[in-house]
Amino acid sequence: MRPFRRDWFQGDRGMHQGRSDRFHEEPQTSHTCGGSRTRENVVTPPLTAQAASSSPMAMAVDFKTYVDQACRAAEEFVNIYYDTMDKRRRALPRLYLDKATLIWNGNVVTGLDALANFFDVLPSSEFQVNMLDCQPVHEQATQAQTTVLVVTSGTVKFDGNKQHFFNQNFLLTAQSTPNNTVWKIASDCFRFQDWASS
Amino acid sequence: MSGHNTQDNTLQRRPRGRTMYQRRYNYVSEHVRSGIHFSSHQQQDGDTATTGIHMGTGIRYAPYTIPCYYQRENFKKRDQTRANMEKEQKPPERMEEKQDETSGSWFKIPFGIRYDEKWLLNLIQKQCSVPFTPVEFHYEKMQAQFFVEDASIAFALKTVNGKIWDEDNEKISVIINRSDAPHSVQKELKSEKAEMIKVMQTQDKLCIHIQTHLFFPHLLPPFTTSDSEPLNPMSNSAADHEQVKSAGQLAKGKGLWPEEMSANRNSLCTTIPDKSTNIRSVVPSVTPGEPELPLMVPVGRRQYYLIYDSGVRQGLLGAYHDEACFSLTVLFNPTDQAPSSLFEYFKDNRNMKNLKDPYLRVQLLKHTKRDIVCSLCVLPKTQHDLLSFVVDMWFQTERMLCFSVNGVFKEVEGKSQGSVHAFTRTFIAIPASSSGLCIVNEELFVRDAIPDEIQSLHLPSDFAYPPSAPYPHCHRSSRKCWRLSPPHLG
Numbered sequence: 001m002r003p004f005r006r007d008w009f010q011g012d013r014g015m016h017q018g019r020s021d022r023f024h025e026e027p028q029t030s031h032t033c034g035g036s037r038t039r040e041n042v043v044t045p046p047l048t049a050q051a052a053s054s055s056p057m058a059m060a061v062d063f064k065t066y067v068d069q070a071c072r073a074a075e076e077f078v079n080i081y082y083d084t085m086d087k088r089r090r091a092l093p094r095l096y097l098d099k100a101t102l103i104w105n106g107n108v109v110t111g112l113d114a115l116a117n118f119f120d121v122l123p124s125s126e127f128q129v130n131m132l133d134c135q136p137v138h139e140q141a142t143q144a145q146t147t148v149l150v151v152t153s154g155t156v157k158f159d160g161n162k163q164h165f166f167n168q169n170f171l172l173t174a175q176s177t178p179n180n181t182v183w184k185i186a187s188d189c190f191r192f193q194d195w196a197s198s
Numbered sequence: 199m200s201g202h203n204t205q206d207n208t209l210q211r212r213p214r215g216r217t218m219y220q221r222r223y224n225y226v227s228e229h230v231r232s233g234i235h236f237s238s239h240q241q242q243d244g245d246t247a248t249t250g251i252h253m254g255t256g257i258r259y260a261p262y263t264i265p266c267y268y269q270r271e272n273f274k275k276r277d278q279t280r281a282n283m284e285k286e287q288k289p290p291e292r293m294e295e296k297q298d299e300t301s302g303s304w305f306k307i308p309f310g311i312r313y314d315e316k317w318l319l320n321l322i323q324k325q326c327s328v329p330f331t332p333v334e335f336h337y338e339k340m341q342a343q344f345f346v347e348d349a350s351i352a353f354a355l356k357t358v359n360g361k362i363w364d365e366d367n368e369k370i371s372v373i374i375n376r377s378d379a380p381h382s383v384q385k386e387l388k389s390e391k392a393e394m395i396k397v398m399q400t401q402d403k404l405c406i407h408i409q410t411h412l413f414f415p416h417l418l419p420p421f422t423t424s425d426s427e428p429l430n431p432m433s434n435s436a437a438d439h440e441q442v443k444s445a446g447q448l449a450k451g452k453g454l455w456p457e458e459m460s461a462n463r464n465s466l467c468t469t470i471p472d473k474s475t476n477i478r479s480v481v482p483s484v485t486p487g488e489p490e491l492p493l494m495v496p497v498g499r500r501q502y503y504l505i506y507d508s509g510v511r512q513g514l515l516g517a518y519h520d521e522a523c524f525s526l527t528v529l530f531n532p533t534d535q536a537p538s539s540l541f542e543y544f545k546d547n548r549n550m551k552n553l554k555d556p557y558l559r560v561q562l563l564k565h566t567k568r569d570i571v572c573s574l575c576v577l578p579k580t581q582h583d584l585l586s587f588v589v590d591m592w593f594q595t596e597r598m599l600c601f602s603v604n605g606v607f608k609e610v611e612g613k614s615q616g617s618v619h620a621f622t623r624t625f626i627a628i629p630a631s632s633s634g635l636c637i638v639n640e641e642l643f644v645r646d647a648i649p650d651e652i653q654s655l656h657l658p659s660d661f662a663y664p665p666s667a668p669y670p671h672c673h674r675s676s677r678k679c680w681r682l683s684p685p686h687l688g
Binding site: 075137139169186187194 | 337431519521522525527529548549550551556559560563565588590592593598600602604620622624626627628638640641643644648650651
């Protein structure tokens with residue numbers, strides 16, 4: 001394995017001050033300009049009252065709602081996550097909960113400090129996502145904390161390394177406000193498909 | 199008077215002024231914290247017992263001042279202050295309801311005054327109808343404490359309260375508090391478990407028991423990243439088979455869900471297949487109707503595998519929650535000339551990169567156990583290379599276990615017979631019954647295998663099947679295995 005180089009500044013050259021990175025309401029794949037730079041966020045419309053309910057009966061009745069919301073969150077999230085990973089790497093830790101854990105090819109990274117350090121060390125990347133799936137996580141597992149399982153796959157090229165196929169999954173957890181829902185990564189598991197021989 | 203130091207003796211007989219004691223007591227009462235409880239009753243002049251106060255924290259024992267528990271003169275029953283104090287000083291309800299991992303419940307027995315250990319324990323045993331084994335007898339400040347393992351023993355000891363006196367005719371109180379297992383026992387437990395695991399490893403048997411304590415995973419030896427090595431994200435974490443330098447830790451969900459109160463605990467996480475292991479036993483896929491195989495985690499040379507036979511689909515279905523979710527995605531190489539060998543998976547393909555119809559997105563997410571049954575049964579028959587499995591256990595709380603299985607399998611029938619595919623199967627499971635798993639979410643991703651995966655595929659036709667049952671340990675102590683099967687099929 002060739003030693004990696006810290007070339008992720010290349011990614012940073014694409015950053016512009018003053019870009020708003022906040023997405024409201026409708027999912028967007030492009031950045032809006034203007035205004036002061038705000039926190040990186042995966043934001044969707046507020047969860048419906050029914051969907052936010054923790055009653056088990058509500059869960060059965062509103063399954064379609066859960067699915068729709070999960071899909072919306074997952075698509076929004078995936079767009080932002082990989083875009084941030086490729087182009088605004090330094091902002092990536094903001095998508096994680098404070099105590100989130102990343103498992104990267106078997107290596108565990110826990111907590112925002114460690115995550116920030118890890119993503120700092122990681123070479124610049126070019127991700128291509130070819131597969132996306134998501135499910136609302138059953139409330140019995142999360143004790144009514146709205147959570148979405150996101151599974152992705154695709155290819156990635158890290159600077160100084162060959163291209164890999166990768167598999168990744170996330171647990172996203174919702175933090176609801178009256179105006180919107182902010183999704184954060186509770187856990188992130190990443191693995192090259194060919195890690196055994198890389 | 200054995201066990202008493204001379205200072206105590208002296209202080210006992212020193213005349214005391216009321217004011218001083220009251221002041222001291224007031225100081226104590228102002229600083230009462232939840233850890234304070236009665237420790238010893240001491241009598242003088244035939245008066246009924248006064249109450250002593252043990253300060254668990256905060257107040258240092260100054261040798262030449264009078265410890266608070268000697269303030270008996272001022273705390274006679276008829277004294278209103280003392281009566282109030284008694285009420286105030288009642289040991290708080292400090293029953294720690296934490297379920298700890300030891301076999302019994304632990305109780306802490308605190309005392310006051312530094313009695314000689316043997317003398318005290320003998321004295322207690324004389325009065326106690328139940329034989330007891332004190333663990334970790336020690337003094338905290340002036341309070342003697344020891345642990346007993348059983349609730350019934352603890353309560354038997356409690357009855358000794360007020361029935362024993364020391365050689366100064368002072369009553370000795372016995373109070374019990376429920377507590378976690380003492381550290382020495384915890385350590386013992388850990389080493390026991392580590393021993394068990396080591397033994398299994400050296401025997402090269404592929405079996406480790408993940409007990410229900412997986413939800414309290416500090417019993418498993420933690421595999422930790424070497425602190426001295428900087429983390430190289432691009433490094434192959436399996437480069438060194440001898441030392442798992444960068445195996446994972448299971449993240450405990452502390453702080454992620456507001457209700458979580460679990461402490462930081464380590465557990466075993468990601469696994470790396472041990473290519474140096476010679477074990478090639480493979481459990482062939484079982485047709486529906488055959489008895490299921492227990493799901494277990496085998497171990498070889500510090501590496502852990504999750505064995506899962508997806509052929510045993512009927513048996514596994516008992517492990518699905520009534521409202522479980524299952525979805526399937528497929529990726530195939532579009533440049534393939536021949537029709538894809540994965541075509542039988544296409545109809546259920548829920549890859550949202552291509553599938554945009556919201557209605558279909560809901561439809562293709564199988565929601566009930568029954569729907570999941572139907573979906574799984576119509577998938578092609580497969581044979582898995584169990585030893586190729588790599589498992590990432592990437593999240594865990596007391597309520598759920600999240601893990602992913604990566605591996606390869608072969609199609610064993612139909613038009614695509616002989617094709618080798620790779621899969622990643624992601625599970626979210628919750629505990630069920632005494633030692634079971636209940637799947638609430640499952641995502642299966644199937645794709646073409648890459649050349650390396652095809653080359654490393656090993657199936658029974660390639661190797662002789664070992665004569666003995668592959669996982670004897672788990673069969674015998676199935677209670678301690680995760681079982682992805684309803685109990686009645688056991």
